[in-house]
Amino acid sequence: MWKWLHPYAKAQKSYQLSGKLLPWFVGLTTTTSIIGLVWGLLFAPPDYQQGDSFRIIYIHVPAAMMAMAAYVMMAIGAFIALVWQIRLAAMSVAATAPVGAVFTFIALVTGAAWGKPMWGAWWVWDARLTSELILLFIYMGIIGLYNAFSDKVLAGRAASILTLVGVINLPIIHYSVVWWSTLHQGATIIKFGKPLIAPEMLWPLLIMIVAFGAFLCALTLMRFRNEILIRESHRPWVCALVTGGDK
Amino acid sequence: MFDAFIQVVIKDLKTAFRQKSDILNPVWFFIIVVTLFPLGIGSAPALLRRIAPDIIWVAALLASLLSFERLFKDDFIDGTLEQLMLTPYSLAWLVSAKVFTHWLLTGLPILFVSPLLATFLSLDMTTYFALFLTLLIGTPILSLLGGIGVALTVGLRKGGILLSLIMLPLSIPILIFSTMAIDAAGYGQPYLGLLALLGAMLLGAIMFAPFAIAASLRVSVS
Numbered sequence: 504m505w506k507w508l509h510p511y512a513k514a515q516k517s518y519q520l521s522g523k524l525l526p527w528f529v530g531l532t533t534t535t536s537i538i539g540l541v542w543g544l545l546f547a548p549p550d551y552q553q554g555d556s557f558r559i560i561y562i563h564v565p566a567a568m569m570a571m572a573a574y575v576m577m578a579i580g581a582f583i584a585l586v587w588q589i590r591l592a593a594m595s596v597a598a599t600a601p602v603g604a605v606f607t608f609i610a611l612v613t614g615a616a617w618g619k620p621m622w623g624a625w626w627v628w629d630a631r632l633t634s635e636l637i638l639l640f641i642y643m644g645i646i647g648l649y650n651a652f653s654d655k656v657l658a659g660r661a662a663s664i665l666t667l668v669g670v671i672n673l674p675i676i677h678y679s680v681v682w683w684s685t686l687h688q689g690a691t692i693i694k695f696g697k698p699l700i701a702p703e704m705l706w707p708l709l710i711m712i713v714a715f716g717a718f719l720c721a722l723t724l725m726r727f728r729n730e731i732l733i734r735e736s737h738r739p740w741v742c743a744l745v746t747g748g749d750k
Numbered sequence: 751m752f753d754a755f756i757q758v759v760i761k762d763l764k765t766a767f768r769q770k771s772d773i774l775n776p777v778w779f780f781i782i783v784v785t786l787f788p789l790g791i792g793s794a795p796a797l798l799r800r801i802a803p804d805i806i807w808v809a810a811l812l813a814s815l816l817s818f819e820r821l822f823k824d825d826f827i828d829g830t831l832e833q834l835m836l837t838p839y840s841l842a843w844l845v846s847a848k849v850f851t852h853w854l855l856t857g858l859p860i861l862f863v864s865p866l867l868a869t870f871l872s873l874d875m876t877t878y879f880a881l882f883l884t885l886l887i888g889t890p891i892l893s894l895l896g897g898i899g900v901a902l903t904v905g906l907r908k909g910g911i912l913l914s915l916i917m918l919p920l921s922i923p924i925l926i927f928s929t930m931a932i933d934a935a936g937y938g939q940p941y942l943g944l945l946a947l948l949g950a951m952l953l954g955a956i957m958f959a960p961f962a963i964a965a966s967l968r969v970s971v972s
Contacts, residue, residue, distance in 0.1 A: 585965070637919050637922060640915070640918070640919035641919050641920075643915060644912075644915045644916040644919060647912050647915050647916075648902060648903070648912060648916060651903070651906050651908070651909070651912055652905075652906065657905075657969055657970075657972065660969045661902050661966065661969050661970070664898075664902065664962060664965055664966050664969065665898075665902060665916060667962075668898055668920065668962050669920070671958065672920050672923070675923045675951065676919075676920075676922055676923050679922070679923035679926040679927060680922075680926065682926070682930070683926045683930065
């Protein structure tokens with residue numbers, strides 16, 4: 504496997520590979536999100552309690568899941584970057600962080616929009632909302648740290664260390680927030696629990712999760728390719744790419 | 751090896767006591783922040799008593815942020831840090847000595863002035879005792895977590911605000927468990943379990959943080 508993986512530690516190879524993968528992810532994103540959105544927003548039955556406003560689930564839940572998935576991706580990248588000292592892995596961390604932050608932000612905004620009709624308030628200090636907010640703070644810290652270094656090799660390593668520190672901390676933060684919210688104000692929140700979701704609502708949701716996953720990968724690949732080009736801008740292959748000729 | 755630890759502690763204590771105001775300023779900041787709250791929200795003892803633990807803990811968090819700059823900055827500028835890296839001892843070990851000294855100079859003073867603040871905020875004895883215990887266990891964790899943040903930002907020119915961005919989200923669990931323990935004590939409930947959780951976090955931080963700090967310092971110094 505190492506023999507197979509090793510060429511991709513070179514910037515040019517992984518630039519080409521990500522270029523080949525990108526159209527697939529873009530295609531998957533477009534098709535699944537069209538199917539998922541049309542099915543979810545038009546054809547799925549309205550919820551007996553929440554009416555049509557539950558349909559925001561088709562954006563909210565996938566965004567929240569991908570916000571976490573992006574962090575897991577970053578943590579794996581950071582681990583590889585620090586243990587095997589592979590520059591490209593650190594670049595992938597830097598490429599994923601803003602995408603993850605935006606997904607977190609989407610999850611928070613849609614969560615607030617959903618909370619308004621359901622809980623009667625834009626914001627409640629619910630455990631999941633709060634830990635999502637803290638996740639956003641951590642993303643911001645990583646992005647800020649990465650941008651603060653002028654030497655991007657050091658920046659990548661520093662951001663990787665912080666990502667790994669964060670990944671140890673995130674479960675602790677999550678559970679502390681869960682306990683905090685249940686002990687402090689469990690009564691004020693209408694607990695939905697996990698409703699047994701009907702299959703005709705579940706299928707579009709699953710499709711939307713796939714769509715958001717592909718979307719996350721596509722955006723990350725685009726940023727990753729840009730990152731490679733910016734960092735390697737003095738290399739001959741990049742110059743050749745810019746001045747003429749494809750790939 | 752223990753000799754090296756003690757040497758670093760002594761050296762840091764000596765340099766710190768040359769600049770006594772550096773030690774006292776965060777403590778004064780801590781006291782002033784706590785004083786602002788009664789002025790802002792009114793001095794009704796019942797209200798103050800209820801939010802006292804939260805005020806004191808948030809103030810302690812902010813005060814510790816202010817003092818972190820000192821942890822590595824001077825050593826970074828005058829090259830001591832590079833010398834520490836060249837010694838045959840593990841950097842993580844020497845760094846834990848520095849963090850320990852930092853706690854002696856910032857965490858302990860906060861513990862010493864906490865009775866004064868407890869009287870300011872009309873805390874009763876049992877609640878104060880819980881507050882003291884959480885500060886005793888919690889402030890070393892703050893020093894260790896902050897050490898990671900400082901080590902990452904020490905080479906940057908404007909690392910101060912970034913340090914708070916990095917460190918504050920990570921220290922949220924400490925704040926939550928400490929204030930929960932103090933609240934439980936205030937209601938006369940057992941709070942040993944929460945203290946034990948804080949203690950577990952302290953042990954985890956002692957185990958892992960020095961290595962993270964050492965790795966970050968290597969990034970910052972190179």
